[in-house]
Amino acid sequence: MTTHNTYSQEQDSLVLIKTEYGNIKIKLYGDTPGHRDNFLKLVREGFYKDQIFHRVIKNFMIQGGDPKSLASADSTASDNNMADYTIPAEIVFPKHFNKRGALAAARTGNEVNPEKASSASQFYIVVGKSYSEKEINKIETERIERRTQSLYNDLQSENKAKIKEYYSSGDRDGLAAFRQGLYAQAVETAKTDSTLVFTPEQRLAYTKEGGAMHLDNEYTVFGEVIEGIDAVMKIQSVKTDKKDRPETDIKMDIVVISQ
Structure with missing residues (x-):
């Protein structure tokens, strides 16, 4: 299955992730149009209705969007792409990086996915740690x-x-x-390799707010939290089992605010 870009211009879009811990307003970047449009398509289709955050690691990230995780608490599908298509990588680095609040696409590992293509539905929101x-x-x-x-x-x-x-x-x-x-x-x-040197924006973000810099230039970052980071911080602190799944399901719904 392939995706079709609904918008030719590089415009940002806004979505709202609703959870019991609060709402999370996300800006989807216009310069990652393949990911933006695919995410909006899934949201409009109601794909994320009652999906859960199936993988939560404190001081790292919260991850959701895997339909198989609804079937069993023993599911290991967090490492698998459950849709029948992937999204070509749109890594806009160093402009977009894994700062706290970054929205990025999950994917399978480099050994089977050297092109770094993204999961069609799974995403993560970065919490990370601060650096000196x-x-x-x-x-x-x-x-x-x-x-x-x-x-x-x-x-x-x-x-x-x-x-x-x-x-x-x-x-x-x-x-x-x-x-x-x-x-x-x-x-x-x-x-001369700009990907090796921290930009002023990265330095400020990683020292003041934090992030997961080891993921930089490896995963497509296609948005960021602009309101509701407190809800993300609450979710990342819930009790989880040894597979990093929350002991109590944390459901979500996502709606489009502007597109």
Whole structure:
């Protein structure tokens, strides 16, 4: 099954998630139109009526939209895409990231889903944790170092013949200089990768409100909570079983406010 974009322009839309813990007003981003339009379609069809938040992890996120989770408390369907279609990834990073209150699409793992296609119906809302500036600086440095090493390894593989020549000739100094040049090239390339460096907006959000930065650039973030974050915080604190399912079902209904 494929989805059809109802709106050609990049306009935001508003929906309201109704729960017993309060209402959560969500803005759906216009620059992720495939996810926006699919979500609005499901809402208009009444898909989310009496659906539940089947996976809740304190200081991480709340997840819902899996119809199989209604069948049994022992369901493990939270890891499965229950619809007969997926949504192509629309990862707009670093503009949209996993700050507290971010709405994102769940998906299956990279090993079976390297394209990072989204579940047709399952979504999560981020709670996450707050980070200090020191922690963010450390993470940023580690990101750049990992990327640099990966690039350097790739460059060495691409230049195997040249490296072999240096070994064969016994020119150790030449080999060292050549490798230094490759590493310098890797460093410069890594520095230009904007996905590795925290933007001012990310720094502010992750230090002041919190989030789940390890999910960044991996899942499609297609909206955010603009009112009702207190309801999200209440839901993330409920008692859950060892499979992270709330002991008492938390039902939802979702309505469109503007589209």
